[in-house]
Amino acid sequence: MTVPALRFQHIVKRYADHGVLDGVDLEVMPGEFFGLVGVNGAGKTSLLKCLFDFCPLDGGDIAIFGQPHRLAAARAPLSFLPERFTPPYYLSGADFLRYVLTLQQIDYDAEAVVRVLRALDLAPAALTRTVRGYSKGMTQKLGLAACLLARKPMLVLDEPMSGLDPKARALLKEELARWRAAGHGLFFTSHALADVDEICDRMAILHDGRIAFAGTPAQCREQYGAASLEQAFMRCIA
Numbered sequence: 001m002t003v004p005a006l007r008f009q010h011i012v013k014r015y016a017d018h019g020v021l022d023g024v025d026l027e028v029m030p031g032e033f034f035g036l037v038g039v040n041g042a043g044k045t046s047l048l049k050c051l052f053d054f055c056p057l058d059g060g061d062i063a064i065f066g067q068p069h070r071l072a073a074a075r076a077p078l079s080f081l082p083e084r085f086t087p088p089y090y091l092s093g094a095d096f097l098r099y100v101l102t103l104q105q106i107d108y109d110a111e112a113v114v115r116v117l118r119a120l121d122l123a124p125a126a127l128t129r130t131v132r133g134y135s136k137g138m139t140q141k142l143g144l145a146a147c148l149l150a151r152k153p154m155l156v157l158d159e160p161m162s163g164l165d166p167k168a169r170a171l172l173k174e175e176l177a178r179w180r181a182a183g184h185g186l187f188f189t190s191h192a193l194a195d196v197d198e199i200c201d202r203m204a205i206l207h208d209g210r211i212a213f214a215g216t217p218a219q220c221r222e223q224y225g226a227a228s229l230e231q232a233f234m235r236c237i238a
């Protein structure tokens with residue numbers, strides 16, 4: 001039996017007396033493209049923070065490729081880009097990439113860096129500029145480049161399309177298609193249901209602290225008798 005890449009079992013998360021996650025069960029398989037959707041404040045980012053052990057669980061267990069998530073080694077197969085990515089402003093783009101790759105014991109391959117930047121529509125000339133001069137979209141592209149260059153088995157991205165212009169979004173989807181073809185997986189949060197429909201093998205709707213739906217986008221439309229994923233989502237959370 002294949003061991004899930006990510007396995008969330010009965011996850012409970014509270015901030016003080018404010019309950020956010022109330023028994024989340026979810027499995028993501030290796031090589032799968034999986035989208036997590038939910039309204040603002042549903043707890044998507046909280047679930048990712050729990051996955052990376054940035055905050056403690058109030059209940060439940062998380063396993064990464066079968067290992068307890070609290071072990072640093074268990075998290076090694078994952079590359080994570082947070083929703084609000086803020087690299088150290090005084091580093092150049094190249095220094096930042098060198099820094100994160102060195103932390104992961106990966107050599108800085110100048111050709112691979114330029115290829116990934118071009119694939120994301122970030123001019124290689126940006127590598128010599130300090131990050132403080134980057135626009136929001138450029139910063140997002142730098143973070144995505146760092147994740148892609150690490151070539152980990154699974155990317156975990158919190159709203160990866162945010163801040164990207166339509167061209168960069170289209171290019172990122174093309175790059176993700178190559179990522180999938182190479183056998184790597186993706187777990188991401190998004191409010192762009194069209195993107196979820198287009199690129200996901202499976203998706204889940206997080207609502208009222210639990211998974212209200214998990215399955216393929218087509219199953220979601222079918223289950224809620226909806227013509228579009230947006231309509232299915234609205235019916236699911238009604």
Ligand SMILES: Nc1ncnc2c1ncn2[C@@H]1O[C@H](COP(=O)(O)OP(=O)(O)OP(=O)(O)O)[C@@H](O)[C@H]1O
Nearest residue numbers: 015018020038039040041042043044045046047083
């Ligand atoms: N550190 C924190 N302390 C207190 N409350 C928090 C904290 N982080 C998140 N919350 C609360 O937990 C709830 C879920 O937030 P979270 O960011 O996980 O939702 P989300 O689904 O990612 O939302 P969005 O789609 O708007 O990004 C919100 O009510 C938020 O205010």
